[in-house]
Amino acid sequence: MAKVLGEKKGAAHGHEGEHPPAPMVDEVSDFEVLEMAVRELAIEKGLFTAEDHRRWTEYVHSLGPLPAARLVAKAWLDPEFKKLAVNDGVKASLKVGVDWIKSPPTQFGTPSDYCNLRVLEDTPKLKHVVVCTLCSCYPRPILGQSPEWYRTPAYRRRLVRWPRQVLSEFGLQLPPDVEIRVADSNQKTRYMVLPVRPAGTEGWTEEQLAEIVTRDCMIGVAVPKPGVTSNVKMPVHRAVHPLQHGHS
Amino acid sequence: MSKVHHDRTHHAKKATGIGDPQCFKGEAGKPKFKAGDSVRIRDLPDFFYTRCQTYTRGVVGTVTLAVYESPAAEDEAWDNTDKPEWFYSVKFRQKDLWPDYPSAYPNDTVETEFSERWLEKA
Amino acid sequence: MKSPTRSEVMRHLDLVGQLQPAYHQPAQAPYPDDIDHEHFRALLRSPHDIGGEADISIRWEEKQEEQWEANTFATCECLAWRGVWSAEERRRRQNSDVGQTQYLGLPYYGRWLLSAARILVDKQYVTLTELINKVDEVRKRYEQSPSR
Numbered sequence A: 001m002a003k004v005l006g007e008k009k010g011a012a013h014g015h016e017g018e019h020p021p022a023p024m025v026d027e028v029s030d031f032e033v034l035e036m037a038v039r040e041l042a043i044e045k046g047l048f049t050a051e052d053h054r055r056w057t058e059y060v061h062s063l064g065p066l067p068a069a070r071l072v073a074k075a076w077l078d079p080e081f082k083k084l085a086v087n088d089g090v091k092a093s094l095k096v097g098v099d100w101i102k103s104p105p106t107q108f109g110t111p112s113d114y115c116n117l118r119v120l121e122d123t124p125k126l127k128h129v130v131v132c133t134l135c136s137c138y139p140r141p142i143l144g145q146s147p148e149w150y151r152t153p154a155y156r157r158r159l160v161r162w163p164r165q166v167l168s169e170f171g172l173q174l175p176p177d178v179e180i181r182v183a184d185s186n187q188k189t190r191y192m193v194l195p196v197r198p199a200g201t202e203g204w205t206e207e208q209l210a211e212i213v214t215r216d217c218m219i220g221v222a223v224p225k226p227g228v229t230s231n232v233k234m235p236v237h238r239a240v241h242p243l244q245h246g247h248s
Numbered sequence B: 001m002s003k004v005h006h007d008r009t010h011h012a013k014k015a016t017g018i019g020d021p022q023c024f025k026g027e028a029g030k031p032k033f034k035a036g037d038s039v040r041i042r043d044l045p046d047f048f049y050t051r052c053q054t055y056t057r058g059v060v061g062t063v064t065l066a067v068y069e070s071p072a073a074e075d076e077a078w079d080n081t082d083k084p085e086w087f088y089s090v091k092f093r094q095k096d097l098w099p100d101y102p103s104a105y106p107n108d109t110v111e112t113e114f115s116e117r118w119l120e121k122a
Numbered sequence C: 001m002k003s004p005t006r007s008e009v010m011r012h013l014d015l016v017g018q019l020q021p022a023y024h025q026p027a028q029a030p031y032p033d034d035i036d037h038e039h040f041r042a043l044l045r046s047p048h049d050i051g052g053e054a055d056i057s058i059r060w061e062e063k064q065e066e067q068w069e070a071n072t073f074a075t076c077e078c079l080a081w082r083g084v085w086s087a088e089e090r091r092r093r094q095n096s097d098v099g100q101t102q103y104l105g106l107p108y109y110g111r112w113l114l115s116a117a118r119i120l121v122d123k124q125y126v127t128l129t130e131l132i133n134k135v136d137e138v139r140k141r142y143e144q145s146p147s148r
Helices: A030-044 A050-061 A066-077 A079-087 A089-094 A153-158 A163-169 A206-211 A215-219 B010-015 C004-016 C037-043 C067-081 C087-097 C099-105 C108-122 C128-141
Strands: A117-121 A126-131 A179-184 A190-194 B038-041 B060-070 B085-093 B109-115 B119-121
Touching: A030 A050, A030 C067, A030 C108, A030 C128, A050 C067, A066 A079, A066 A089, A066 A190, A066 A206, A066 A215, A079 A089, A079 A117, A079 A190, A089 A117, A117 A126, A117 A179, A126 A190, A153 A163, A163 A179, A190 A215, B038 B085, B060 B109, C067 C087, C067 C108, C087 C099, C087 C108, C099 C108, C108 C128
Parallel strands: A117 A190, A126 A179, A179 B109
Antiparallel strands: B038 B060, B038 B119, B060 B085, B085 B109
């Protein structure tokens, strides 16, 4: 547990027998103190502005999996768009309002996510699943922030070598003759999975289709199913001081 | 003693409106490999930093795509961006990566990217 | 609702997994001729290069983001936006330079944050003295003066 300021032990700071101070109004961790210090210094030294930081925070807050879900739905409905998505993910992203180069405030892409989306097309005989074994690279501009489990050493160690075991923990099992292809995003390419359109969705609108394409489907640990519109159910580790606008 | 001057503008100058890795297009010359080529991952020394995963070293795979040009991560990590290389996506059979990969799943694969220096013809 | 007994049982199973026999070989400051190629490679490994290593099944979880974590992410991207570093320089520092113990021992965003602090000092935008004084100053804002 992070050290919390304000819990001063009386013996360390004053005479023996002195009463410890009254409980803190607001307790902050070492991480929170350092974060403030770094940001304030960077701004003081002119490395970036407070406005830059606010704009970036706002940009990140605007990101989520909906554009990617719409890209999948469009690809399901239009074979020509599917071809474009597979051959030029960056160009296809424009059709769902994501400009990998110019949507971010930099106008040269996000520093960490670059501008080379590859859309991986599943077939009945080929299932993709994505990991970054070296860190946690993820296609944020079209899919939003990565989930905690994706960043864990356990996922990064295991998926590339024991994919079927890991997938079964997410509730996904595939026939033995299906090719499970693990895409390890170790350089500048960012991947999203274009899953197979499930049966039972004939005649659906783009919106109805997008609703069943969850973030987990586009990482590849789940497949779309009629009636399933949320990610794999799992516990949520709560924050001590969560974001102010109530987003988790 | 003078302080080192860091040019904070060079990437923005090069990539604004263009994107990264798009901004390195044309700088790596002719690609050595193409889709379909059989390549082996070289086990070069990798102290301090690498983005060529140890689990791939010495394995033979198939190039699926020449993806883009960029400085190798090993150079970009120290802001040495003068010598971009071609990057390739390479696919491996799981049975070639892991001696204990279950034979029940003969078709499983891994696909990942390498800068040209890490590949040799196989 | 889990019974107290079941909670204790699950904690026990986790804890006894940590009781392992170990043969401790003195290994600090070895002679060069004690280090063979395998151990040289292991000692110089990049901590982030973990694909294919054995690991246990863990409970997959989501995590609610802390405000400081979101701020840290924005700080790191702004530093790259304004050319203080590239994302790849950040990754090298954050995922390799931190060393094996901090790599596995610190929280994910703890490494992002430490690396942001470190780049400011390494590229001489601040002195370590300035950084320490700033941390001390921020800390003091949150310390209540003891009642006497």
